[in-house]
Amino acid sequence: MHTFGYRANALLTLGVTILALMCAMASFSDNFNLPSPSAQVQVLNVNWFQKQRNGNDEVSLTLNISADLQSAFTWNTKQVFVFLAAEYETTQNALNQISLWDAIIPSKEHAKFSIHTTNKYRLTDQGSNLRGKEFNLTLHWHVMPKTGKMFADNIVMTGYHLPEDYR
Ligand SMILES: *[C@@H]1O[C@H](CO)[C@@H](O)[C@H](O)[C@H]1NC(C)=O
Ligand SMILES: *[C@@H]1O[C@H](CO)[C@@H](O)[C@H](O)[C@H]1NC(C)=O
Numbered sequence: 001m002h003t004f005g006y007r008a009n010a011l012l013t014l015g016v017t018i019l020a021l022m023c024a025m026a027s028f029s030d031n032f033n034l035p036s037p038s039a040q041v042q043v044l045n046v047n048w049f050q051k052q053r054n055g056n057d058e059v060s061l062t063l064n065i066s067a068d069l070q071s072a073f074t075w076n077t078k079q080v081f082v083f084l085a086a087e088y089e090t091t092q093n094a095l096n097q098i099s100l101w102d103a104i105i106p107s108k109e110h111a112k113f114s115i116h117t118t119n120k121y122r123l124t125d126q127g128s129n130l131r132g133k134e135f136n137l138t139l140h141w142h143v144m145p146k147t148g149k150m151f152a153d154n155i156v157m158t159g160y161h162l163p164e165d166y167r
Contacts, residue, residue: 023147023148024148026075026076026145026146026147026148027076027145027147027148027149028148035069035071035072035143035153036071037067037068037069037070037071037072037141037153037155038067038068038155039065039066039067039068039139039155039157040064040066040067040157041063041064041065041066041084041137041139041157042063042064043061043062043063043160044062044063044064044116045061045062046059046060046061046162046163046167047060047061047062047118048060048167049130049162049163049165049166049167050166051128051166052124055127055128056124056125056126056127057124057125057127057128057129057130057131058122058123058124058125059123059124059130059162060118060119060123061100061118061119061123062116062117062118063084063100063101063115063116063117063118063119064114064115064116065084065101065113065114065115065117065139066113066114066115067082067111067112067113067139068111068112069082069105069111069112069141070108070111070112072111072141072143072153073107073108073111076145076146076147076148077108077143077144077145077146078144078145078146079104079105079106079107079144080104080105080111080141080142080143080144081102081103081104081105081141081142081144082102082103082104082105082139082140082141082142083099083100083101083102083103083139083140083141084099084100084101084102084137084138084139084140085097085098085099085100085137085138085140086098086100086123086135086136086137086160087135087136087137087138087156088133088134088135088136090125090127090129091129092126092127096125097138098121098123098124099121100119100120100121100123100137101117101119101120101121102120130162131162131163131164131165131166132161132162132163132164133161133162134159134160134161135160135161135162136156136157136158136160137156137157137160138154138155138156138157139154139155139157140152140153140154141153141154
């Protein structure tokens with residue numbers, strides 16, 4: 001005859017085992033989701049473009065960021081962290097990456113959006129490198145699952161230019 005404690009323990013072990021199995025399956029099933037997000041970003045305006053007193057270039061842009069990240073959401077998705085980075089080359093660095101805007105998308109319903117915004121973080125460069133600079137805008141996203149591993153991906157949008165002159 002088993003004691004109550006023994007049975008409770010067996011039940012708990014079974015419960016934990018089932019939970020662990022469900023987590024593993026949830027995480028595994030995410031591997032079958034092949035997201036196909038889309039993004040477009042337009043630079044609507046260069047609000048100002050200056051050389052600061054310390055000699056660094058700084059630019060303020062108004063952006064129209066549209067994206068559809070709904071396909072990145074599965075039932076195992078907790079939230080998606082998204083950020084837009086300006087990426088460009090200079091003689092000092094092969095890749096300069098500056099985050100301009102970011103957001104946390106809490107649910108699939110919020111994953112299709114179009115936002116009109118100025119850059120939330122300063123776009124500055126150490127030196128006078130930004131005039132006439134060609135740059136890419138890359139939308140990066142990190143999918144944070146309820147259980148299992150996080151994964152990240154991005155969309156690169158090319159062909160942006162900064163003005164030749166300060167304004
Ligand atoms: C922003 O971009 C979206 C998609 O390209 C477009 O439908 C919308 O009209 C744009 N908004 C502005 C203010 O340009
Ligand atoms: C922009 O992205 C393209 C494609 O990934 C890449 O070949 C190019 O070097 C990038 N340009 C800059 C300025 O980073």
